[in-house]
Amino acid sequence: MNGAFSPEESFARALDNADPLRPYRDLFWLPRRPLSPATGVAGARAVQTDALYLCGNSLGLQPKATRDAVIAELDDWASMGVQAHHLGRNPWLYYHEPLREPMARLVGALPHEVVAMNSLTVNLHLLMASFYRPTAKRHKIVIEDDAFPSDSYAVASQAAWHGYDPATSIVRLKPRSGEDTLRTQDILDFFDREGETVALTLMSGVNYLTGEWFDMPAITAAAQNKGCIVGWDLAHAAGNVPLRLHDWNVDFAAWCTYKYLNSGPGAVAGAYVHERHARNQAITRLAGWWGNDPATRFEMGPGFQARPSADGWQLSNPPILSLAPVRVSLEIFDRAGMTALREKSQKLTAYLEFLLDRITNGGGRHLVQIITPRDSKARGCQLSLAVAERAREVHAELEREGVVCDFRAPNVIRVAPTPLYNTYHEVWRFAQIVDRMFRN
Numbered sequence: 001m002n003g004a005f006s007p008e009e010s011f012a013r014a015l016d017n018a019d020p021l022r023p024y025r026d027l028f029w030l031p032r033r034p035l036s037p038a039t040g041v042a043g044a045r046a047v048q049t050d051a052l053y054l055c056g057n058s059l060g061l062q063p064k065a066t067r068d069a070v071i072a073e074l075d076d077w078a079s080m081g082v083q084a085h086h087l088g089r090n091p092w093l094y095y096h097e098p099l100r101e102p103m104a105r106l107v108g109a110l111p112h113e114v115v116a117m118n119s120l121t122v123n124l125h126l127l128m129a130s131f132y133r134p135t136a137k138r139h140k141i142v143i144e145d146d147a148f149p150s151d152s153y154a155v156a157s158q159a160a161w162h163g164y165d166p167a168t169s170i171v172r173l174k175p176r177s178g179e180d181t182l183r184t185q186d187i188l189d190f191f192d193r194e195g196e197t198v199a200l201t202l203m204s205g206v207n208y209l210t211g212e213w214f215d216m217p218a219i220t221a222a223a224q225n226k227g228c229i230v231g232w233d234l235a236h237a238a239g240n241v242p243l244r245l246h247d248w249n250v251d252f253a254a255w256c257t258y259k260y261l262n263s264g265p266g267a268v269a270g271a272y273v274h275e276r277h278a279r280n281q282a283i284t285r286l287a288g289w290w291g292n293d294p295a296t297r298f299e300m301g302p303g304f305q306a307r308p309s310a311d312g313w314q315l316s317n318p319p320i321l322s323l324a325p326v327r328v329s330l331e332i333f334d335r336a337g338m339t340a341l342r343e344k345s346q347k348l349t350a351y352l353e354f355l356l357d358r359i360t361n362g363g364g365r366h367l368v369q370i371i372t373p374r375d376s377k378a379r380g381c382q383l384s385l386a387v388a389e390r391a392r393e394v395h396a397e398l399e400r401e402g403v404v405c406d407f408r409a410p411n412v413i414r415v416a417p418t419p420l421y422n423t424y425h426e427v428w429r430f431a432q433i434v435d436r437m438f439r440n
């Protein structure tokens with residue numbers, strides 16, 4: 001694909017003009033340039049410019065329609081009180097239900113296999129409560145070594161909760177020495193060799209640090225072949241890469257909705273449970289009244305009857321004010337469609353890769369190394385850049401230039417051009433800024 005790119009600004013403009021998803025950018029609020037103390041001078045200027053926002057992997061931008069959607073619920077609460085549960089324009093009693101189908105399309109699940117509830121780490125724990133059932137022979141949990149810390153804490157505490165020592169029960173898969181990302185074959189070989197001691201694997205679909213998209217169907221099949229339960233953390237995958245959870249036979253999964261799914265800080269998360277488990281009443285769920293069959297929920301009896309769907313894992317009645325932004329976001333994803341989004345995403349990221357690969361310092365040295373896999377089938381939109389020198393200062397300088405991207409010590413800068421609201425010209429501008437910094 002790279003052969004088709006050219007470094008001129010006019011080329012970026014032409015790509016934007018030909019981009020069928022271009023109108024979607026106008027559905028979002030674009031933040032202004034950062035106003036941190038380091039950049040206060042820019043803040044004092046009379047006219048501020050838009051930031052160059054490449055941080056949708058961390059917090060997606062706010063759709064303009066979100067404010068009205070939240071205010072509509074506040075208004076219904078004000079004018080109807082408790083009656084809005086039935087009479088609101090989006091009755092609260094069933095509020096999470098219309099989210100089910102678009103959420104299912106997004107992750108490739110059947111509608112009754114998904115539910116919007118809680119937050120991500122909470123969902124991981126609730127799902128592990130059902131699906132991590134260690135025995136003396138089979139108590140290990142597999143995770144990738146550079147997993148997001150919350151996931152590392154969650155799996156270690158689950159092992160300890162069941163009386164196992166995390167030091168021996170948690171297996172952290174590491175890349176080969178000198179390499180940044182895991183090789184699929186090494187992961188498959190691991191399960192072949194040691195799968196019989198593994199109770200659960202809980203890797204992330206797309207790794208937050210390296211941007212590596214694991215071969216989810218192959219890993220799921222290899223682990224299940226040895227009798228392991230397979231869960232995936234899709235925080236960096238949902239809304240970023242196409243997923244087929246049901247067809248891949250994934251046992252369970254969870255994801256947040258504030259990254260690529262643009263539903264706001266701390267937004268309500270998603271969960272998936274394969275229907276063969278969701279229908280199985282013998283599986284223990286940590287129960288609450290919202291997981292009970294709605295037909296008998298308000299009989300208020302003591303006996304729990306799980307809903308035969310992912311809904312059966314719900315505990316509480318959902319936070320309507322926090323679900324409203326999820327609803328808005330899913331409508332946007334439904335309209336744009338993951339196929340079109342993925343197509344643009346691959347091109348946008350390949351273009352960024354093309355431009356960054358051209359950048360060298362005066363001595364012809366590449367000071368920015370892309371550690372994300374080069375194969376576009378093994379990544380989403382994010383590129384992780386290992387900066388050879390002065391990484392922290394490079395990041396601070398990017399911020400001064402109005403770029404919003406993030407830094408992970410010791411030397412990784414993550415940039416995520418998202419296909420919904422980023423443009424080819426923004427990618428071009430980012431590369432210009434980096435180029436200028438390394439030439440000086």
Ligand SMILES: *Cc1c(COP(=O)(O)O)cnc(C)c1O
Pocket residue numbers: 119120121122148150151204208233235236256
């Ligand atoms: C962002 C992220 C989290 C955050 O967890 P919350 O419970 O939403 O705070 C957890 N795990 C992964 C892999 C993430 O990328």
